[in-house]
Amino acid sequence: MEIKVTVKPDLIGTISTILESNSFEDFDKYAVFYPDNETCRLLLEKTRWGEKPVCPFCGHDKKYDLWGGKMYKCASCRRKYHVLIGTPFENTKIPLNKWFWAIHAYCNKGILSSQLARDLHITQKSAWWIINRIRGNLKPHEIKKRLQLLYKINEDIQDQINEIIL
Numbered sequence: 825m826e827i828k829v830t831v832k833p834d835l836i837g838t839i840s841t842i843l844e845s846n847s848f849e850d851f852d853k854y855a856v857f858y859p860d861n862e863t864c865r866l867l868l869e870k871t872r873w874g875e876k877p878v879c880p881f882c883g884h885d886k887k888y889d890l891w892g893g894k895m896y897k898c899a900s901c902r903r904k905y906h907v908l909i910g911t912p913f914e915n916t917k918i919p920l921n922k923w924f925w926a927i928h929a930y931c932n933k934g935i936l937s938s939q940l941a942r943d944l945h946i947t948q949k950s951a952w953w954i955i956n957r958i959r960g961n962l963k964p965h966e967i968k969k970r971l972q973l974l975y976k977i978n979e980d981i982q983d984q985i986n987e988i989i990l
């Protein structure tokens with residue numbers, strides 16, 4: 825099935841800006857506000873569509889609710905869809921609240937995959953994959969800003985390396 829209506833390119837940047845206003849210290853504090861997949865699914869719907877879901881296949885906004893509004897059926901092309909279709913979170917088994925923490929931690933503070941793995945109780949390989957997917961969906965100037973944050977974490981190590989090299 826071909827997706828015709830693309831997600832706005834700054835979706836991840838927008839989510840990071842929303843979460844940034846709370847400046848959570850750690851995952852546990854964040855999880856009080858974003859405890860589960862459903863909370864974040866609703867936030868993603870608002871971020872992506874505003875008040876009205878739009879069919880990603882044909883762009884029509886008339887739909888029928890399925891599964892209590894977790895899924896929709898387009899009144900025009902009759903296809904079923906949900907908010908994850910066409911987003912970087914499509915086809916992953918990692919809950920959205922973990923994705924959103926990864927976005928917050930990566931975009932607003934800078935985080936290494938080893939730390940993200942500990943925060944989310946996932947493997948470092950999964951954490952690395954998530955960070956790469958987030959980075960792949962950011963605009964170049966945003967990536968530069970995030971990398972600078974990440975380097976800040978390792979500033980002391982960098983200084984030591986420089987001392988050895990120079």
Ligand SMILES: [Zn+2]
Pocket residue numbers: 879880881882883884898899900901902903
């Ligand atoms: Zn449609």
